Amino acid sequence: MTALDSQRRVALITGVTGQDGAYLAEYLLGLGYTVHGVKRRSSSFNTARIDHLYQDPHSRNVPFVLHYGDMTDSTNLIRLIQQIRPTEIYNLAAQSHVGVSFESPEYTANADAVGVLRLLEAIRILGMEKETRFYQASTSELYGLVQEVPQKETTPFYPRSPYGVAKLYGYWITVNYREAYGMFASNGILFNHESPIRGETFVTRKITRGVARIEVGLDEALYLGNLEAKRDWGHARDYVEGMHMILQADAADDFVLATGETRSVRELVELAFAEVGRSIEWRGKGADETGVDNKSGKTVVRIDPVYFRPTEVDLLVGDASKAREKLGWKPKTSFTQMVREMVASDLADARREAASGKHSV
Ligand code: NDP
Ligand code: GDR
Numbered sequence: 001m002t003a004l005d006s007q008r009r010v011a012l013i014t015g016v017t018g019q020d021g022a023y024l025a026e027y028l029l030g031l032g033y034t035v036h037g038v039k040r041r042s043s044s045f046n047t048a049r050i051d052h053l054y055q056d057p058h059s060r061n062v063p064f065v066l067h068y069g070d071m072t073d074s075t076n077l078i079r080l081i082q083q084i085r086p087t088e089i090y091n092l093a094a095q096s097h098v099g100v101s102f103e104s105p106e107y108t109a110n111a112d113a114v115g116v117l118r119l120l121e122a123i124r125i126l127g128m129e130k131e132t133r134f135y136q137a138s139t140s141e142l143y144g145l146v147q148e149v150p151q152k153e154t155t156p157f158y159p160r161s162p163y164g165v166a167k168l169y170g171y172w173i174t175v176n177y178r179e180a181y182g183m184f185a186s187n188g189i190l191f192n193h194e195s196p197i198r199g200e201t202f203v204t205r206k207i208t209r210g211v212a213r214i215e216v217g218l219d220e221a222l223y224l225g226n227l228e229a230k231r232d233w234g235h236a237r238d239y240v241e242g243m244h245m246i247l248q249a250d251a252a253d254d255f256v257l258a259t260g261e262t263r264s265v266r267e268l269v270e271l272a273f274a275e276v277g278r279s280i281e282w283r284g285k286g287a288d289e290t291g292v293d294n295k296s297g298k299t300v301v302r303i304d305p306v307y308f309r310p311t312e313v314d315l316l317v318g319d320a321s322k323a324r325e326k327l328g329w330k331p332k333t334s335f336t337q338m339v340r341e342m343v344a345s346d347l348a349d350a351r352r353e354a355a356s357g358k359h360s361v
Contacts, residue, residue: 008087009033012080014071014119015092019197020137022049024090024240029053029064031244036084038069038093049197071115078122085128088247090135091119094167097201098141099309101163108162113169120177120185129183133247136174138187139167140232140258140316150319152256153189160311175254184252188243191258191318194338195236196345203265204233205346208339211272212346214293214300216354221300225307227266227289230315234259235333235341245327258318259331269301271336275343 011028015021016037025035039047047066054062067084069076071093081089094112095101101108116136123132143151144160159165171187178185198205203224210222234257242257266282269291273280280291280301291301323329333341 010036010084010086011088011090012036012038012084012086013090013092014038014069015094015137016066017046017049018092018096019049019195019199019236020193020240020243021090021092022053022197023195023236024092024243025050025053025064027237027240027244033088034063034065036065036067036080036086038080039066040070041068071111071118074118074122077118078125081119081122081128081132082126086132088133088135089119089123090137090243090247091116091170092137094137095163097199098161098163098313099201099307101161101166102310105162109166109169112163112166113173116170117173120173120183123183124177124181129181133184133252134174134177134186135243135247136170136185136187137243138171138174138189138254139164140189140191140256140318141313142168142171142189143316144313146315149315150258150260150317152319153254153322160313161309164313171254178252184247186246186249186252187254188239188246189254189256189318190239190242191232191234191256191316193234193236193239193257194342196342198236198342204268204339204342207265207269207272208342209346209349211276211278211343212350215276215278215347216350218350218354220298221302222269222291223302223304223307224265224269225304225309226312227269227303228264228314229312230262230264230317232258232260232262232317233268233335233338234331235338238331238333242323242327242329245323245329249327253326255323255327255329256318256320257323257329257331258320259335260317260319261335262315262317263335268339271339272343273300275340276347 095108141164142157145158148155194204213219279294290299293300
């Protein structure tokens, strides 16, 4: 590697059109990186989260470049890495919805497990083991059935979904390539992280968006599944900084990123409604439970069993001491601040939609 090469800061982000991809791309551009992102071909626009990052997509001088690609297509991944010669690869692409993974388990394994292998093999085939650092988006879903609380790097894994099992392969193949070929390949074991650009079907965003739409009069009720599940929810903006820190460490390693606090879905519902001045009274039990808004007396939360999973992860709470001590990483945004930011953003969207008249109640 020449001296000039050692100064190159070129990142390749798979999953750049997703929540974390968008925050990470913005963060790395701010640090002066040239950022290449992989997006999937779609029949409609799928770059809404990153459109603000380039002024003119036709300009040749922008440090942000998008390429078509897919985690299920080895030749495409090899060609992209060969052309771009990234100094850092962030593998964020995945079928990331746990519930959906029960519906599409084979595709989830292909993209989320074998996809990781395809990227690692591409680095090896191209002889870039010493040139490229690799980040794998591992997950607290690896812990699954509770073995230890709080969960840390040494806690045994027991995944509870096709998604979790696919990610388990991704975790271990990353460790294996590090050990077998001396690659700088690290796992970030990230607990749930959310934001105003979180996908609308994950429970946090579904709740904040639902609350906003009920408040504005676009919807009447929010339909949810298991209210008792507990998660350690942080803000995506803080977590992408941790991803970058993981690749700047002296040696490749695996790190938990988490807040250390846990809350139930029920508490999240109550907090989000409180943001618009409503309090919820719970009535009934199980699938017949409802949440009644004390202000209007209307039922605003209902249970739909379709959202229950065949096997559930009941309790996640992470211990990020290793990341704090070795990387200096800690989360900056509180749970309440994050929910407030999400409700405010969804309220603005709902008000725009209501004003445009393009809605059906
Ligand atoms: P999103 O679902 O928001 O984004 C996933 C991204 O992957 C999207 O850009 C999506 O493209 C892309 N993608 C999906 N399948 C393929 C494929 N076959 N080929 C290429 N790209 C594909 O997820 P997040 O941003 O929330 O998460 C990022 C990563 O971190 C994921 O791997 C997720 O599993 C993992 N993770 C997330 C956590 C969280 O709480 N957010 C916690 C721990 C891990 P498109 O936009 O076209 O759908
Ligand atoms: P999770 O996130 O499965 O933790 O995976 P999600 O927000 O989907 O579910 C969290 C918990 O809420 C319960 N729940 C519901 N979930 C959804 N989606 N919709 C509902 O209506 C609903 N009602 C209750 C779920 O059962 C679950 O217990 C996320 C993803 O980002 C993964 O990619 C990532 O790896 C993990 O976080 C860490």
